[in-house]
Amino acid sequence: MDDSQLVIACKKQDRNAQKVLYERYAPMMMAVCLRYSGEEETARDLLHDGFIRVFTQIGSFSGKGSFEGWLRRIFVNLALENYRKEKQKYRFMEEYSYINADELETPADDALDIENIPREEVLDMIRNLPPGYRTVFNMYIFEEMSHKEIAEVLGINEAASRSQFFRAKNMLRKKISAILHNDKRQVQ
Amino acid sequence: MSDNDIRKEFQSKLSGFEAPLPPDGWESVERSLRTTAAARRSIRRRWYAGSVAAVLILLVGSILFFQNPMESVETMVSETASTSPFTGSIIDPEIEMASESISGPVVRPVEAGRLLAARSSGKTKTGKQPLVRSSSPEGMLAAWMKREKLQGEDVEKKMDATMLQPVVKPGEKKANQKGEASYEEETITVRGSEEILLAEAGTAERGQGTLLLAVNGRGGLTGYQQTVNTPMTLRSTSATPENKYMMSEANKDLQIQSTNVANNVSEMEHDQPVSFGITVSKYLLDDLSIETGLVYSYLHSKTRNINNNFKVEEVQNLHYLGIPLNVNYNIFSLKRLNVYASVGGMIEKDLYGEFRKEKEGQVTANFNTSSEGTEEKEITKISQRNPQISVNAGVGLSYPIYDRLRVYGKVGGAYYFDAKNQYKTIYSDRKIVMDINVGLRYEF
Numbered sequence: 001m002d003d004s005q006l007v008i009a010c011k012k013q014d015r016n017a018q019k020v021l022y023e024r025y026a027p028m029m030m031a032v033c034l035r036y037s038g039e040e041e042t043a044r045d046l047l048h049d050g051f052i053r054v055f056t057q058i059g060s061f062s063g064k065g066s067f068e069g070w071l072r073r074i075f076v077n078l079a080l081e082n083y084r085k086e087k088q089k090y091r092f093m094e095e096y097s098y099i100n101a102d103e104l105e106t107p108a109d110d111a112l113d114i115e116n117i118p119r120e121e122v123l124d125m126i127r128n129l130p131p132g133y134r135t136v137f138n139m140y141i142f143e144e145m146s147h148k149e150i151a152e153v154l155g156i157n158e159a160a161s162r163s164q165f166f167r168a169k170n171m172l173r174k175k176i177s178a179i180l181h182n183d184k185r186q187v188q
Numbered sequence: 189m190s191d192n193d194i195r196k197e198f199q200s201k202l203s204g205f206e207a208p209l210p211p212d213g214w215e216s217v218e219r220s221l222r223t224t225a226a227a228r229r230s231i232r233r234r235w236y237a238g239s240v241a242a243v244l245i246l247l248v249g250s251i252l253f254f255q256n257p258m259e260s261v262e263t264m265v266s267e268t269a270s271t272s273p274f275t276g277s278i279i280d281p282e283i284e285m286a287s288e289s290i291s292g293p294v295v296r297p298v299e300a301g302r303l304l305a306a307r308s309s310g311k312t313k314t315g316k317q318p319l320v321r322s323s324s325p326e327g328m329l330a331a332w333m334k335r336e337k338l339q340g341e342d343v344e345k346k347m348d349a350t351m352l353q354p355v356v357k358p359g360e361k362k363a364n365q366k367g368e369a370s371y372e373e374e375t376i377t378v379r380g381s382e383e384i385l386l387a388e389a390g391t392a393e394r395g396q397g398t399l400l401l402a403v404n405g406r407g408g409l410t411g412y413q414q415t416v417n418t419p420m421t422l423r424s425t426s427a428t429p430e431n432k433y434m435m436s437e438a439n440k441d442l443q444i445q446s447t448n449v450a451n452n453v454s455e456m457e458h459d460q461p462v463s464f465g466i467t468v469s470k471y472l473l474d475d476l477s478i479e480t481g482l483v484y485s486y487l488h489s490k491t492r493n494i495n496n497n498f499k500v501e502e503v504q505n506l507h508y509l510g511i512p513l514n515v516n517y518n519i520f521s522l523k524r525l526n527v528y529a530s531v532g533g534m535i536e537k538d539l540y541g542e543f544r545k546e547k548e549g550q551v552t553a554n555f556n557t558s559s560e561g562t563e564e565k566e567i568t569k570i571s572q573r574n575p576q577i578s579v580n581a582g583v584g585l586s587y588p589i590y591d592r593l594r595v596y597g598k599v600g601g602a603y604y605f606d607a608k609n610q611y612k613t614i615y616s617d618r619k620i621v622m623d624i625n626v627g628l629r630y631e632f
Contacts (some may be wrong), residue, residue, distance in 0.1 A: 013225070015218070015221075018217075018218075018221070019214055019218075022213070022214050022217060023214070026209050026213060026214075027206030027207055027208070027209055028204065028205070028206050030206070030207040030208070030209055031202065031205045031206060031207040034207050035202070043207075044210045044213075047209075047210070047213065048213070048216055048217055048220070051217045052217060052220050052221065052224065055217075055221055056224065112194050112197065112198075113197075114197055114198065114201055115197075115201075119201060119202060119205050122198070122201050122202060123202065123205065123207075140191070140195075141194065141195050141198050141199065142198070142199060142202075144195065165191075169194065
């Protein structure tokens, strides 16, 4: 059963088709949820709520674009809603400060070389970023949004989005460097 | 390394990546889907049921009200005529005295077909049949069926009225003689038909067919005020084509003003509408009544357009007369205070209207005239082309102040449909008007 047939059956609330759709896309969507949430429990909740939303709103899918893209947007939107709800908690922990001058100094080796790092570890690195950095990083890198768009969606200013992305990159760079360094030691 | 390179690298790394699922993932989703579907079905069912009930209530109410509006009056007259000779023989004077010593409408004229028990108070029941509360759904149904049955038998019973000998059972007489402050249902047997009827105390107070006459006043809770830079007029742009020509003529001043919008200040104000009315209600069931009548409303509006050269003021007074049609339902009673809900609609038409316009100011040099001040006054009689239709809903309280006279107050709101009339009113500009309605209601 291809996606279009699956969607038609799901629009008729066919429970078997819904199950097939879940089994086909849930692992991929779980990865999206994990990328946006630090805790696995939150990711599970997002996955659950996301599929409920998918099955209740599937009637609005016109069938013109990619179904996977539509599905993914639902999960990303849900993750962003969750972030906005939780934002108050994070407000004092991070990150709405602007970048200090010394932070702006780009390290000599500014590459983010993740080629030799397993996917699970890359995902963990992103998940371990502070919530604000993580959200901006995900939106900029994976959803390909501009800082202006990110600022609008998150209700922050553009400069704050840039600074958080910048800090996210720096944190990742340090983590990558530490992983690669450990790997070299282990090889030696 | 540019941001784009980072983007590509991360995207390619995690593209198509699949994470392990929670063990009961699908089961949990399925459970929630079932619950959601059930909740949706329930909401949909309630919505359908509510809609059907509302339509039925309005339909049945309208049919009953309009089918034979004079029937109840005629019946009452004939009831009095046919039953007055019996009153003395049916009710023992002692019983009557005992009954009358209790407040409220105690003894009603008893007819052969419709036997009303004397009202008493307390909780003792002497009737042999189980008590069915008229305020409960079963009671309402029973009352409805009883009424229908009685109506069918009215004619026959009246014919035989002189032959029937109602008897009050000795036990009841004794109870009443003792003057116990007891709530009673009396069983009255009509010899010949052996029919036993029960009437619950309190239902006689507000029986089906009871008429209520009310006088009321209504005032809007909010007015309407708007201040803008562009010129405004009370003449609507949604008027019919022939009015548009008139509008363009009439609003020439405003067009002149609009050439200098930056200096222009325009205010429009609709006062809260004030209404007075007289209505009549009829109980269809114990707690459900339908109400109609005549309602007068006064609407006052004004605009003021001021700029460096001109000052134009418009004042508009409209007097409307409307016919409301409402269904009132008594939700519950707290001792003597009744709480009720009301839904309905009203159609209104203006009887008289006046439009006053005052212009004063200087014409600018652009028009090659002197800069002397001018002043003009214009008063015209106006009328709206289309009737105004509205729907309303509200919650009210009523409380007895003397005998069967009750004071009542209702807070609610009305939605006014666009009547596409030439002159703007609070109805056309605000659409939803919250109001408070107070009045006096007399029960016949």
